[in-house]
Amino acid sequence: xxxxxxxxxxxxxxxxxxxxxxxxxxxxxxxxxxxxxxxxxxxxxxxxxxxxxxxxxxxxxxxxxxxxxxxxxxxxxxxxxxxxxxxxxxxxxxxxxxxxxxxxxxxxxxxxxxxxxxxxxxxxxxxxxxxxxxxxxxxxxxxxxxxxxxxxxxxxxxxxxxxxxxxxxxxxxxxxxxxxxxxxxxxxxxxxxxxxxxxxxxxxxxxxxxxxxxxxxxxxxxxxxxxxxxxxxxxxxxxxxxxxxxxxxxxxxxxxxxxxxxxxxxxxxxxxxxxxxxxxxxxxxxxxxxxxxxxxxxxxxxxxxxxxxxxxxxxxxxxxxxxxxxxxxxxxxxxxxxxxxx
Amino acid sequence: xxxxxxxxxxxxxxxxxxxxxxxxxxxxxxxxxxxxxxxxxxxxxxxxxxxxxxxxxxxxxxxxxxxxxxxxxxxxxxxxxxxxxxxxxxxxxxxxxxxxxxxxxxxxxx
Numbered sequence: 001x002x003x004x005x006x007x008x009x010x011x012x013x014x015x016x017x018x019x020x021x022x023x024x025x026x027x028x029x030x031x032x033x034x035x036x037x038x039x040x041x042x043x044x045x046x047x048x049x050x051x052x053x054x055x056x057x058x059x060x061x062x063x064x065x066x067x068x069x070x071x072x073x074x075x076x077x078x079x080x081x082x083x084x085x086x087x088x089x090x091x092x093x094x095x096x097x098x099x100x101x102x103x104x105x106x107x108x109x110x111x112x113x114x115x116x117x118x119x120x121x122x123x124x125x126x127x128x129x130x131x132x133x134x135x136x137x138x139x140x141x142x143x144x145x146x147x148x149x150x151x152x153x154x155x156x157x158x159x160x161x162x163x164x165x166x167x168x169x170x171x172x173x174x175x176x177x178x179x180x181x182x183x184x185x186x187x188x189x190x191x192x193x194x195x196x197x198x199x200x201x202x203x204x205x206x207x208x209x210x211x212x213x214x215x216x217x218x219x220x221x222x223x224x225x226x227x228x229x230x231x232x233x234x235x236x237x238x239x240x241x242x243x244x245x246x247x248x249x250x251x252x253x254x255x256x257x258x259x260x261x262x263x264x265x266x267x268x269x270x271x272x273x274x275x276x277x278x279x280x281x282x283x284x285x286x287x288x289x290x291x292x293x294x295x296x297x298x299x300x301x302x303x304x305x306x307x308x309x310x311x312x313x314x315x316x317x318x319x320x321x322x323x324x325x326x327x328x329x330x331x332x333x334x335x336x337x338x339x340x341x342x
Numbered sequence: 343x344x345x346x347x348x349x350x351x352x353x354x355x356x357x358x359x360x361x362x363x364x365x366x367x368x369x370x371x372x373x374x375x376x377x378x379x380x381x382x383x384x385x386x387x388x389x390x391x392x393x394x395x396x397x398x399x400x401x402x403x404x405x406x407x408x409x410x411x412x413x414x415x416x417x418x419x420x421x422x423x424x425x426x427x428x429x430x431x432x433x434x435x436x437x438x439x440x441x442x443x444x445x446x447x448x449x450x451x452x
Contacts, residue, residue, distance in 0.1 A: 049385040191410040250414035
């Protein structure tokens with residue numbers, strides 16, 4: 001728990017492509033931003049779902065990968081020195097009496113902002129939960145979706161489920177600490193890095209890791225403490241004694257706390273107007289995949305446009321007495337100075 | 343051509359499809375509840391369907407990429423496929439699939 005207090009002009013919820021570009025549009029208007037994202041890096045869906053895959057519909061780029069687009073945007077917004085808060089999620093959003101906002105993140109940080117921009121895409125990326133009855137009872141006590149402290153797994157009988165880098169990396173990292181490690185995967189082929197897979201096979205050959213091909217059938221235990229994992233394998237049911245389980249099935253997007261902030265929603269999307277992309281709460285805007293309006297297309301380029309218009313309206317709220325002249329970056333010396341190109 | 347889709351409530355829908363369309367697109371465009379987070383990029387596994395046993399062998403096999411994504415599907419079965427990887431053709435007229443629980447969108451009270 002950090003418990004830091006941060007005061008800023010704008011808090012942007014989501015550091016995907018649209019949240020990132022919002023920093024640019026707001027930065028041209030001298031507005032300072034803090035961004036929060038549940039992932040451990042910028043890029044949102046582009047970085048998480050298709051970093052290596054080509055995108056063909058970004059204006060000006062016949063072809064660009066998800067990661068390249070993210071990297072370009074980070075470069076583009078660098079002059080504005082936005083601050084990032086990764087691996088966190090905003091839980092509560094409260095409008096204060098003076099019209100500004102107080103946001104609480106899940107690690108205890110408090111943000112105070114004049115304007116909030118929700119650029120949450122499809123929602124926050126959260127671990128996929130295996131469809132095992134009563135698994136919720138064990139979550140946080142003996143079933144975990146991430147490793148915060150390796151020490152918590154010392155001398156435990158550990159079952160790790162998955163075939164990707166997360167599952168293999170943690171198998172290798174925790175094997176020396178744990179009492180036993182059983183790696184479970186639905187097939188004998190792994191998509192993790194070949195070097196990791198080879199090392200795992202070595203540990204299996206040495207009897208240090210047990211590899212089981214199958215799927216989780218059920219859990220045994222009491223009061224949230226696991227005692228065994230029941231596997232469905234080609235040879236029938238196998239009971240694996242276990243005190244800790246780490247399922248790694250990848251991430252999926254969940255709307256989460258956004259649904260509880262009193263914003264008008266339309267089918268899990270935030271309703272906005274098309275002049276400012278303002279939500280039903282004055283001072284809160286929504287841009288990108290998370291919003292909805294007649295004719296909305298879930299395109300990155302739409303989100304970019306929405307960010308530009310939102311920035312104008314946000315500026316009026318933040319600096320109501322300042323006279324803002326519309327300028328072009330190509331011709332304005334003032335803007336070029338802000339971008340550091342003059 | 344038609345695709346027969348059983349939805350999350352067990353109701354069967356006969357959906358009209360065009361040649362070359364991804365089965366995920368057909369299901370989504372007809373308004374059935376399918377998450378399909380990544381829009382067909384084989385990157386999210388939330389377009390997961392169970393293929394009727396009569397049709398499993400008639401589909402082109404899954405690529406390594408699709409198998410990798412199926413690894414991340416918690417409710418995977420032997421007849422699991424990602425519907426964004428199945429392209430409609432005359433051979434698949436009448437294809438029968440059932441939406442898997444993991445392809446369901448979240449329900450959030452408005």
